[in-house]
Amino acid sequence: MPRSNDKPAVGWIGLGDQGTPMAQAIADNGYQLHVWARHPESLKALDGHAFIPHTSVAEMAAVSDVVGLCLRQDSDNVQVATDGGLLAAMRRGTVLVNHGTGLPQEARHLTELAAPYGVAVVDAPVAGGHAASYARQLTTIVGGDADVVHRLTPLFQTFSKTVIHIGEAGSGQYGKLFNNILMMMNHKNALDVLRLANGLDLPSPAMLQVLLSGSASSYALQAIGPSITASNVHHLVPLELIDVELFSGAVAALGDAARPVIDRATAGAEELDQLTAIVLG
Numbered sequence: 001m002p003r004s005n006d007k008p009a010v011g012w013i014g015l016g017d018q019g020t021p022m023a024q025a026i027a028d029n030g031y032q033l034h035v036w037a038r039h040p041e042s043l044k045a046l047d048g049h050a051f052i053p054h055t056s057v058a059e060m061a062a063v064s065d066v067v068g069l070c071l072r073q074d075s076d077n078v079q080v081a082t083d084g085g086l087l088a089a090m091r092r093g094t095v096l097v098n099h100g101t102g103l104p105q106e107a108r109h110l111t112e113l114a115a116p117y118g119v120a121v122v123d124a125p126v127a128g129g130h131a132a133s134y135a136r137q138l139t140t141i142v143g144g145d146a147d148v149v150h151r152l153t154p155l156f157q158t159f160s161k162t163v164i165h166i167g168e169a170g171s172g173q174y175g176k177l178f179n180n181i182l183m184m185m186n187h188k189n190a191l192d193v194l195r196l197a198n199g200l201d202l203p204s205p206a207m208l209q210v211l212l213s214g215s216a217s218s219y220a221l222q223a224i225g226p227s228i229t230a231s232n233v234h235h236l237v238p239l240e241l242i243d244v245e246l247f248s249g250a251v252a253a254l255g256d257a258a259r260p261v262i263d264r265a266t267a268g269a270e271e272l273d274q275l276t277a278i279v280l281g
Helices: 019-028 040-046 057-062 074-081 104-117 129-135 146-156 171-199 204-213 233-250 252-270 272-280
Strands: 010-013 033-035 066-069 095-098 120-123 138-143 160-167
Touching (some): 010 019, 019 033, 019 040, 019 066, 019 129, 033 040, 074 104, 095 104, 104 120, 104 171, 120 138, 120 146, 120 171, 129 138, 138 146, 146 160, 160 171, 171 204, 171 233, 233 252, 233 272
Parallel strands (some): 010 066, 066 095, 095 120, 138 160
């Protein structure tokens, strides 16, 4: 199908909690959006947004200048790219973008798999959470060739308030994992402080207002309520622990130097429900 503008045609795989609002933003900003979904009922998430559905990965890839993946695991990316026929169907000079969170080593591996096909690969995980996704205020953290990233920046800006190119392939994943690990450490910091305040019978609502309004404020606190709630916290805890595991693998070369950070982040993730209980009452 011919395009009505000079924007690249964008293929998309992954319509989960994160991928859906990103795909919606791309479509709403005038990009021709081509979508393949393993389960066709997932396409209902794009009702009201212009897109072209495809019945196969190869069909979608053949008409796309850029293909975005927003999948759960590195193994899902490799499966779709190789056994799923994505790379074989993409044209030389096109770009594959991995928006999922994973290991930097696996991001580099995907780049190596794509090279014989003449396909560039960019790792571009996003930070900001569910609310920022729908507000189109994500931070997109990018690793890959600078020229390719420059060309894709307007596309990333459809769902991002900030686009940061860190460096070569895999560096986007490092940026995302370091961001996540510090957030979990801050969860633990906030919980420890609020527990001490409770021990002195200081009112939690007033103390929370002080922390949120003053120099101690952090996203870890601000997210309690808007993004992290009593109803979803038990779903988020195992996801955060997966991120800790990914971070551990990413920094394995550092040995014991990373252990204090990993231990504190683990505690922050495991006790997230306790922080939510204190903050939300």
